[in-house]
Amino acid sequence: MGSHLYSKLQALSSKIKQASVNGKWREVVSGYSEIQSAGIQFNDPFVFPIVFKACAKLSWLLQGFESYVSVGNSIADFYMKCGDLCSGLRAFDCMNSRDSVSWNVIVFGLLDHGFEEEGLWWFSKLRVWGFEPNVSTLVLVIHACRSLWFDGEKIHGYVIRSGFWRISSVQNSILCLYSEFDSLSARKLFDEMSERDVISWSVVIRSYVQSQEPVLGLELFKEMVREAKTEPDCVTVTSVLKACAVLDDIDVGRSVHGFSIRRGFDLVDVFVRNSLIDMYSKGYDADSAFRVFDETTCRNIVSWNSILAGFVYNQRYDEALEMFRLMKKEALEADEVTLVSLLQVCKFFEHPLPCKSIHGVIIRRGYESNEVALSSLMDAYTSCSLVDDARTVFDSMSYKDVVSCSTMISGLGRCGRSDEAISIFCQMRDKPNAITVISLLSACSVSAVLRTSKWAHGIAIRRGLAINDISVDTSIVDAYAKCGAIDIARRTFDQITEKSIVSWTVIISAYAINGLPDKALASFDEMKRDSYTPNAVTYLAALSACNHGGLVKKGLMIFRSMVEEDQKPSLQHYSCIVDMLSRAGEIDTAMELIKNLPEDVKAGASAWGAILSGCRNRLKSGIITSEVVAEVLELEPLCSSGYLLASSVFAAEKSWVDVAMMRRLVKERNVRVVAGYSMVLEGSIARKFLAGDKLNHSDSELNDVVQRLHRCMRLDDMVGPIN
Known part of the structure; x- marks a missing residue:
């Protein structure tokens, strides 16, 4: 603050205090109004109570108050900025004479305190009375429209008609509004702007990343750097790093890291450093992620959660646990994100007691409304064979969304309780997505009931997922294979238009588990002829086929080719x-x-x-x-x-x-001691034959068992082809 302004503020503050001593409340408010009109940053804690007292003493009962518009505006503005919105609105209502400032004070105050709907209602009244908003108010109005998902074109049209379009802050606000809903419209508006600042570039780059178009976001960033008219800031770099993380493009990410070092962003901005940790983690370079974390002096809870999640993402669970111990040593309290990462560690190590401890923390801290935390808890419980605990958590949820249902279906299927999994699917209120259908198919494959797998296949077809989603198609093939319907599995595989290495691996494994090693190896050779490169899982499926088929020479040859092709066994x-x-x-x-x-x-x-x-x-x-x-x-x-x-x-x-x-x-x-068993289907009833069961060796009982097995063996002949 300059010496002149400082002297003026001191004089006005003294005037207000002296007027208060003499009981001249109008002069108190008038002095505050002068401070506001001068645009001076006012933060004297001894003056605020005096102004409050003056407003209370005046209580809008003084005769002739209506002639002091500036005083009324100051009183209303004072109350609105202090968060006393009711008093501010009362001050506005008591004013017989109002100007554009009066209306802007009310609209700005309401919007600034998060009352978007009320603020927009007053904005519409402002326009009806023929007043114009100021720039600050208009920016908040556009922000409120974005929060309430209002039509951006209407407010855009108003901005153009009112002559505000040339103001950069208004342009950027409209750009933000479009970027929330339509990255194409945002880019079109961006291209029409004659003057673009760093905010304009950052908004459109972020829009592309949020719209799952990270490649376009990176291209726009490169264009920004090439033009060299506008310097990227920390916000720009953060969005670009997120695009690299989505694409798993660690090479571009390293370049952006170097760029941020040259600009000095990586040392001063914690958001950039957290984004670097996330980018390196998603790019499977946990060591670089840890180096960034270790060099960060301004760590926050997001920094710790990012490195913790990064180690979990890279399956370095021991290091994740060590980071959590260090986090506790730093006296940082775990939040929902931390607990989700810890549950992933518990799931890997199959530790049931830590799962229960984390469940207790979720209850004590009131995280039970966090659906991600509860879904992760159910997933960890089922992985630790605590299916009943997972079911208790699921049943306690007031609203069961598609994620929680999918998690529970997957967990029950994994634990062999396929009937319960199917029951939950049938009770779902939300529309199932691809993950839900994949979980359902997995449960059907566990039950090994062909009829149920066909039913799940029909659901995938009706939902339009059996053609458009290769993961669903692959799961259908796997379900049929595990039901022993290898011919149907092959027909389903042949119908996949865009095959992947995963789908080829599944059909090779399908032949292997059904005792057809020759067909498994024939599919393996066919896959390579179609220019698909086998991965580690594919090689394992081929080796498994050789193993169960007794094809030792062929198996050793495949293993040798795996090593020769630089695939590490x-x-x-x-x-x-x-x-x-x-x-x-x-x-x-x-x-x-x-x-x-x-x-x-x-x-x-x-x-x-x-x-x-x-x-x-x-x-x-x-x-x-x-x-x-x-x-x-x-x-x-x-x-x-x-x-x-x-x-x-x-x-x-x-x-x-x-x-x-x-x-x-x-x-x-x-x-x-857990005994092995065989399960076969007789009609609609699954019968289990447990190893070591004591049977009465009467001829009639043995014949009954044999007849039941024979009927089951003939089931495949009775099942017709899939529609």
Whole structure:
């Protein structure tokens, strides 16, 4: 503030205080009005109470008050700016004479305090009385229209007719209004603007990103830099980084990071740094994301949530937990976003107790209305086999949207409760989307009921998803394959117009699980002829087909081609090869492979279990050593399958002492033994045959079981083709 203005403010403040001492309340209000008219920033805490007292003393009862329009405007403005809207409106109503300032004070005050509908109503009255808004009021009116989804063309027309169009702040406000609804109209208006500032460029770039057109947003940013007339600011860079994150384009993101460093944005703006963390995380470069986070001195809760979500996104769950521990050490309180990331960690590690703890936090902090948090909680509960807890959360929700329903359907299907999943789908009030239908198809595949899968297929067709969404098409193929209807699965696959590597992988896997390895490998070769490059999952499906078909040479050849094509084999690939060799009786070769795995691959229980199983089948005494059994039991100490397999192998070798030892370990370690079962469909009833069930060996009962199985085996012949 200049010395002249400062001196004037001091003089007016002294005048107001002296008038208050003498009880001259008109002079108090008049002095405040002079301060407002001069445009001086007024923040004297000792003067405000005096002005309030003057307004109360006057109480709009003084004779001749109507002649003081400027005083009335000041009183109304004072109340509106202090948030006492009722008193401000009363002051306005008591004024017998009003001018354009009077109306603008009321409209601006209402809109500035978030009363959009009331403010627009007063704006319409302002126009009826023939007054014009000032620029500040008009900008707020346009903002209110944007918040209430009003027709942008009407207010745009008014701006042009009223002569405000040449003002840059008004132009940018109209541009923001269009950008909320139609990026094409926003770009058209942007191109018509003769003068564009940084706000204009930033609004249109952000509009493209929000409209899922990030490529156009990046092109406009490059045009902005090429023109070199307008310097991008932090807001521009934040929108561009978001576009890079959506596209997973880390190369362009690095360039933008360099640009922000040269401009000095990355050091001073926390929004830019948070956007950099998100961009690097979405680009699968968690190390760079952490470096940005580590160098950030002005961290906020968004910074912590971004790096936490980034580690989860990149499946680095241990580091995510470590970041949460550091977050607690910094005494930052977790919010809903933090809890959602933590639930993803719990889901991965299948830790039920932390899920319950997070549930308690959600209840205590009143996050139960947050649908994302509750959906994540249900997903974590079902992953931890706490299906009933997930169902309790779902049933407690007052409104079950499509996300929560899809989550519950998926979780129930994953836990084998397909009937409940289908029931929830039938009770949905919202229109199901592609994810919902995919979850439904997954539940149908778990039930292995062909009729139900056909019903779900029909729903996908009626919703227009069976043709337009390749993820849905692929799920339909998978559902039919898991129902054993491999011919229908193939016909559905052939109807997919735009195939992907995922759909090819599903049909290869479909043939493999249905005992048709030759057709699986034929599809694998057909896929490569059609110029599709197999990924790690595709190779695993092909290796699985070779494994179950006993095609050892073909399997080793495919594995070798995977390595030659720079596809790094994972533990699952090595385990499949070990299992294949063990099934074929190549126990020595399998043992040699498992002991010479790459340094970053550690053999799991499935690989060691495959060797045990192979030895049992081949009765190869001398191969079973304490080392093999110890590895299996150490890797999965609470899983019954390892103990049962070891016991079975020892029994085959007639080593009864070792069999007794395995049984003793099961009891000592309180291992819960889960029996295997087969499930077949007889008519509309699913019948389960549990391993170890005690049956009465009467001829009639055995015949009944055999007849039921035969009827089930003939079901496929009775089912007609899909419509």
